[in-house]
Amino acid sequence: MKSIHRTKSHTVRAAAALSLFAAALPFQASAQEPAAPVPAPAPPPAAASPPTPAPQDAGAAAAVEQLSRRVAELEQQQRALEERLAAERRAAAEAEKEAGARQEQAAKDKGGVVKVTAAPGKGFTVRTADDSFSSTIRARVQIRETITHTAEDDTNEINVKTVRLTTSGHVLSPDLKYSVQLAFGGNDFEKDSASPVFDAFVEYTGIRDLNVRVGQFFVPFDRARTTREFTLQLVDRQIAVRELTLDRDVGLMLSSPDLFGLGGRLSYNLFVGGGEGRNRFGGQQHGPLAVARLSFRPFGAFDDDQEGDLSREAKPRLAVGVGGGYNHQTNRQNSTYGATLSLGAADYLHGAADLVFKYAGFSLSAEAVARHAAKDSIEGEVDGAPAREWARSGYGYFVQSGFLLTERVEIAARWDQIFAESGTDPKLVELVDTQGKQVGGGLNYYLNGYALKLQGDYFYIFGKDASEGRHVGRLQLDATF
Secondary structure, eight states: OHHHHHHHHHHHHHHHHHHHHHHHHHHHHHHHSOOOOOOOOOOOOSSOOOOOOOHHHHHHHHHHHHHHHHHHHHHHHHHHHHHHHHHHHHHHHHHHHHHHHHHHHHHHHTTOOEEEEEETTTEEEEEETTSSEEEEEEEEEEEEEEEEEOSSOEEEEEEEEEEEEEEEEEESEEEEEEEEEEEOSGGGSBTTBOOOEEEEEEEEOOSTTOEEEEEEEEOSSOHHHHSOGGGOSSSSOOHHHHHHOOOEEEEEEEEESSGGGSSSSEEEEEEEEOSSOSSOOSOOOSOOEEEEEEEEOTTOOOOOSSSSOTTOOSSOEEEEEEEEEEEEEEOBTTSSSSSBOSSOOEEEEEEEEEEEEEETTEEEEEEEEEEEESSSEEEEEETTEEEEEEOOOEEEEEEEEEEESSSSEEEEEEEEEEEEOTTSOHHHHHHHHHHSEEEEEEEEEESBTBTEEEEEEEEEEEOSOGGGOEEEEEEEEEEEO
């Protein structure tokens, strides 16, 4: 570039010098001519003829013409150089622009550019430009008021039922997902475990018929327990589910939400876990929990992981599921949760059948669930004295329905009942005799769908003697941020 500028400068100087030289030539030529003597006066000629130019004047004129042509050539070269320089400057600017674009694209390819989004009820999401990583953080809180009336007295309880913090997303690929859920409510902690970890798993969904999940999460046994809590139509889950489900465990799950690519009509879950439930530490007896579940949706896929029909399904939707499990050598009284057995271990057989139906704002769900222990009790000694610990065997069912009156208002009702097997834990028998039947209904007001709702419900809870029941009314704010 510097050599081009020097050439341009020399060309301009040479042109200027030649111009001055050309202008000075006539003067020099006339100065070199010898002074002629003054001629004597003579009579005028009859006819004057044009003067003949001197040979020196003709040579000077030719030189001037030649120099003028040279100057024109130099000026043309100068213009060509200027155009070339301008073109080079434009090319350099384009090259710099392209280099910047390549650097920006390289930064995006390496995940150097991120996008942050936020929405009510959906939390904050950070996502890289190439979608190789995302993370969503959400918080949820339940504030509940409970009023209970019995023949003996009335009670009132108001508390923060639960506080949840969830982070989920994917890493390296949208098919490699993760989720961590922590719970901080007083009733969220188990009696002998202070860990706040509810869910913690990694999942690969890149193969349609073989999704793989490992970690701690809901055991895929019955639909009512795995339904997301913030989508419940009534304030709490059914008593049959609370007593007889399998809850959470640590293990490995194989699954497919669309087995064989039939439009979500068929799905399955296979699970193998430790069988002692969540957050268990210390050596346990060998005896895994094995669970299998199969679901059929004859009218195609829909979201059956929520109880209501806020989307007002335009076509009838039905999901029918069955599940079974065997928990070998567990030290938990309720198979994967409840009191810890110290005298030995129990074997449990589990079974469940459920259905979900939705259409035009109407929803219906029903489930039957059972748990059977291989033996009713375990006998041993504690400090040298005979002792006995009980297993809990029972079965139950519920039927629940709801209807969306408007986009924000929903009504719901439920009948719920459990039974105890003969010879099982006396405390379970007492529970069945006093609280084994529950009937009630509720009203929901959705401010932001399931993410922000106000719920109220009333239940009459009774057992063998319907006249000795209790009335329970609850009001709850469920908010996800």
